[in-house]
Amino acid sequence: MPAPFRHDYDTPWKDALTRHFPDFLAFYFPAAHAAIDWARPHIFLDQELAQISRDSAMGRRLADKLARVHLCNGDEQWVLLHLEVQAGRDGSLAERVFTCNYRSYDRYRRPVASLVLLADRSPRWRPQQFAYRLLGSEMCLQFALAKLLDYAPRLPDLLSEDNPFALVTAAHLMAQRCRKQPLAAYAAKRYLIRLLYRRQWGRQRIMDLLLVIDWILRLPAELELELRSDIQKMEGGCVMPYVSSFERIGLQIGRQEGRQEGRQEGQVELLGRQLARRFGDLPAAVQNRLQQASAAQLLAWGERVFDAATLEDVLGREEGKTTP
Incomplete structure (x- = not known):
């Protein structure tokens, strides 16, 4: 059964977003992706973001990022992207996005675009702006929004798409469908891992996605043990991009005696x-x-x-x- 939200802020979501930033934007915010000049390097401003948002409520964020990018319009000046991945409903989300946006602008004096991805289970919750009017003055920030639930009708297609965040989205949707159904969650997790092993992707990408899938689809200990055994058999019967990836990143929870020394080193790492x-x-x-x-x-x-x-x-x- 998928576990409830855990307050481990540096989640595998954040690692995957960092390592596969262009893929993240291409999948969830294609217009923003198309406007960016990817031939020029993008720079993450993690320390600066920590200072900017130091006194804002963390809420149920899975990740947030501040990135410096160049646009394709030929302008030599750079702009900022502020990203939020939100796990659940939070009435303070719009104000938090607004606060981070204006503080980023105040610090760098460069345009800031805020983009928010919602991973909650509420179809109607879609905050897209922070605004108020007072004595003839008006303040408003409209931010770009994507929601994982909107991809549910495309679930079969997600499983065949090449973008890694298609599988991440599929894992979230399957986890939501399998709540309080551990056997269904087991079948979903096994299926996604099999799909992942069959992709002709690089080792790092597969490792990143294994971590995200494992984090999203948490199983009871006995089913994790069974899945580990099943994965070992699976690896022995087909050609993988690399051997025993599931074990190398330490996702195994087996309690058997006589483990090989390399496995324990992987757990330590x-x-x-x-x-x-x-x-x-x-x-x-x-x-x-x-x-x-x-x-x-x-x-x-x-x-x-x-x-x-x-x-x-x-x-x-x-x-x-x-x-x-």
Whole structure:
């Protein structure tokens, strides 16, 4: 059964958006994609965005980005794109987008376009502007909007499209359809992973999408074990873009004894990346603790990452004493 929203702000969604930014825009905001000169590099302004939005409510965001891009109109000046991926209904969304937009303009004195992708389950919730009038004065920001639910009629076509965010969208739609139906979620996740393995995509793209699909379609532990076993059989029976990708990125949760050393190293690497995304650079003591941990301990820590508020919540009080 898909898990409820988890407040792990640096989600796999954010990683996929960052690495495949042109694909994201091409799929959800094609007009914006067509207007950008992709021959010139785009630059993400993550630190600047953190400062701009430091005192705004996080809400249920899956990701947000501020990017510097050039347009195809020949103008040498650059402009800004502000992106939000919103998980659920939030009455403060429009005001938050407006605040980030005007603060970005105030900082850079460059035009700012705000684009919002909604991943909620409410068909009627479609905030597209923040506006007010007062004493003859008027303020209004109209922002571009896309909604995952609008792609539901296209679900069969999404499964065959080449854009990676077609599969991400399909995973969200399947997760919504399979709520409280763990067996249906298992079948959906297995099907999407099989599709992914058959794509002639590069290793990094497949890894990124595996992480997103795994994050969206969470299963009970016993079904995750069954899926892992099924994936191993699947890998043995067909040609993959690379071998054992599902295991290499640490998505396995198997509890069997006698695991190969390489598998545990993969778990350590993945858990370290997850902790660093959540809590910043890891102290040497924490890195050593990860290297020395047993497979069972790594599994227990990995299951806490998504819900923990602090590093101590993940690793326990003993480790918390070693961290700043």
